[in-house]
Amino acid sequence: MPPDDLTARIKTSRTGLFTGRVLRLWTLHPRWSMALKASVAAAIAWYVGVLAPEPLSDYPYYAPLGAVIATSTTVARSLRETSQTVAAILLGVVVARLADAFLPPAAPSIALVVGIATVAAGWRFFGEMGAYVTTTALFVLVIGSANPEAFVGAYAGLVTAGALVGIAVNLAFPPLPLTPSDAALDGLRDTLADQLDALADGLRGDRPPTPGEWDERRFALGPVLEKSRAAVAYAAEASRGNWHARRYSAWSVAQAQRSKMLESHATLVDHLTDLLTETETRDVRDPALGPDLRPPAADALAEYAEALRALEASTDATLPDPPTALREAVDRLRREVREQRSRREGDLLAAGALVLALDRAVRAVSVDAESEAAAEKQSEATDADRTGDEQD
Numbered sequence: 001m002p003p004d005d006l007t008a009r010i011k012t013s014r015t016g017l018f019t020g021r022v023l024r025l026w027t028l029h030p031r032w033s034m035a036l037k038a039s040v041a042a043a044i045a046w047y048v049g050v051l052a053p054e055p056l057s058d059y060p061y062y063a064p065l066g067a068v069i070a071t072s073t074t075v076a077r078s079l080r081e082t083s084q085t086v087a088a089i090l091l092g093v094v095v096a097r098l099a100d101a102f103l104p105p106a107a108p109s110i111a112l113v114v115g116i117a118t119v120a121a122g123w124r125f126f127g128e129m130g131a132y133v134t135t136t137a138l139f140v141l142v143i144g145s146a147n148p149e150a151f152v153g154a155y156a157g158l159v160t161a162g163a164l165v166g167i168a169v170n171l172a173f174p175p176l177p178l179t180p181s182d183a184a185l186d187g188l189r190d191t192l193a194d195q196l197d198a199l200a201d202g203l204r205g206d207r208p209p210t211p212g213e214w215d216e217r218r219f220a221l222g223p224v225l226e227k228s229r230a231a232v233a234y235a236a237e238a239s240r241g242n243w244h245a246r247r248y249s250a251w252s253v254a255q256a257q258r259s260k261m262l263e264s265h266a267t268l269v270d271h272l273t274d275l276l277t278e279t280e281t282r283d284v285r286d287p288a289l290g291p292d293l294r295p296p297a298a299d300a301l302a303e304y305a306e307a308l309r310a311l312e313a314s315t316d317a318t319l320p321d322p323p324t325a326l327r328e329a330v331d332r333l334r335r336e337v338r339e340q341r342s343r344r345e346g347d348l349l350a351a352g353a354l355v356l357a358l359d360r361a362v363r364a365v366s367v368d369a370e371s372e373a374a375a376e377k378q379s380e381a382t383d384a385d386r387t388g389d390e391q392d
Contacts, residue, residue, distance in 0.1 A: 033175060034072060041067035041169040045162035052158065055150035062155050063162035069129075070166025074234070075174045075241040082163040084129035089156050092117055092136025097148065105141055113137045174242040177235050178251055184231035185255070188224050188262050189308055192269045195219040196305035199276055203298035208287050214277040225266050232259045264364055265308060272301070272357050279350040288350030292340055296333040297351075300358050303329040307365045323366040330358045 042064035049060025069085055070078045095117050103109035117137040121130030136155065144151025198217040202209045209217070232255060239245035239252055279288035289297055303326040337351045 033173075037169050037173055038068050038071040038166075041071045041162075041166040044169070045158075045165045048161055048165060049158050052161070055147070056154045056157055059151070059154035059158060062158035063165070066159035066162025066164075067166040067169075068162075069159075070163040071170050074238040075170050076237055078167055078170045079241065081127070081129055082167060084126050085132050085163065086156070086160050088121070088126050088129050088132035089136045089159060091120055092133045092138075093140055093152050093156060095120065095133070096137040096140035096144075097152075099137075100141055100148065109141065110138070113141050171241075171243070174244070175238050176242055176245060176248060177231075177238055178248060178255060181228075181231035181235040181255060184228040185258055185262060188228040188266065189311075191219055191221060191224045192262070192265055193305040193308045195221065195269055195273060196301045196308070199273060200298040200301035200305070203276070203280070203289070203294040203301070206291070208280045208282050208284075208289075208294070210282045211277070214281060218273060218277065221266055221270055225263070228259065228262065232256065261364070261367075265361070268357060268361055268364065272354070275350060275354060275357065288348070288354070290340070293333070293336055293351055296329070296336045297354060300326070300329040300333045304358065304361050304365070307361075311365070323362060326358075326365055327362045330355065330362055333358065 045063035045067035046060055049063035050057055052060070052063075066082075066085070070082050072078075073081065096113055099109050099113045099116075103112070114134060114137070117134040121133040123130065126133065139155065140148065140152055144155070195218075198219065202214060202217050235252070235255065239248075245252065275288075280294070281287070307323060307326045334355050337348060337355055340351070341348055
């Protein structure tokens with residue numbers, strides 16, 4: 001049996017389908033792999049703390065703390081946050097030791113140390129790790145007052161050692177969450193298409209919707225857009241310092257391009273939504289479209305929604321070309337607007353603005369289709385094992 005046929009049979013078998021679903025779930029939830037790596041790194045760091053010479057071995061629990069800090073994010077951020085944490089710990093030690101040199105551990109010294117450390121923690125260099133300045137200063141002042149040298153050495157040394165263990169684990173199995181960011185972009189695309197369908201549905205009635213009815217048809221695009229931006233930015237950050245990111249470079253580039261495309265569509269859809277909900281309502285004396293223009297406008301919006309969905313839904317050459325179908329619908333709307341100008345009083349500025357916005361949509365979808373075809377050809381070599389190795 002040829003290898004390709006054998007591979008196909010394995011993938012379509014029950015075991016292959018089950019394995020594929022498990023891998024899909026695994027890659028869609030990067031926190032699972034993060035939890036596994038943090039657990040392994042913490043366990044190794046614990047043994048490092050236990051096997052360390054005294055007095056470090058008296059405080060072995062600080063080593064897993066450093067390991068967790070280093071494995072709870074991407075490789076690039078892991079290195080950055082580890083250096084920030086070590087610097088914050090050292091500064092906290094300095095603050096506590098200076099206070100201990102002049103004041104005994106009591107309420108006044110604690111208040112002074114916490115106040116100074118909290119101000120120092122706001123230094124931009126520390127980022128989100130600034131809290132370790134205050135925590136370390138308080139620990140050293142209160143817990144380590146009996147044997148400050150031993151405690152400081154154990155706390156700072158073991159946290160650093162544990163962080164090095166975590167960095168090593170993260171470097172060996174670096175995260176590359178391309179599948180979750182793809183899913184976030186899918187969610188944005190579907191939300192945009194659903195919004196267009198809702199607008200089209202609102203225009204198909206005998207009368208335009210009221211402002212309240214338009215509000216019910218309005219989707220919250222902002223949070224979905226921010227989620228997709230954050231997911232793509234996180235995936236881009238994860239590729240830095242990642243030894244197997246080059247294997248998926250075509251996927252990463254295509255994803256960045258897709259993110260920009262969908263952001264441009266989000267701007268267009270938001271503009272179309274504002275335009276229709278403000279000018280084509282039952283409360284407006286002279287609606288922008290009216291009963292003659294609402295049907296072709298609804299058809300154009302529905303075609304725009306289908307074009308967005310079809311961009312990545314299939315590569316079947318027998319399917320109609322989405323940009324062509326959208327272009328024809330927009331052309332029909334343009335002809336109707338021209339005819340209505342000769343029949344109706346008024347300048348139909350809002351209707352013309354709708355046509356211009358949909359013209360931009362036609363051009364954007366056409367560019368997207370061409371870019372997607374080029375990206376698909378570029379990434380054919382990596383498609384077969386996308387979900388297998390993208391994230392450890």
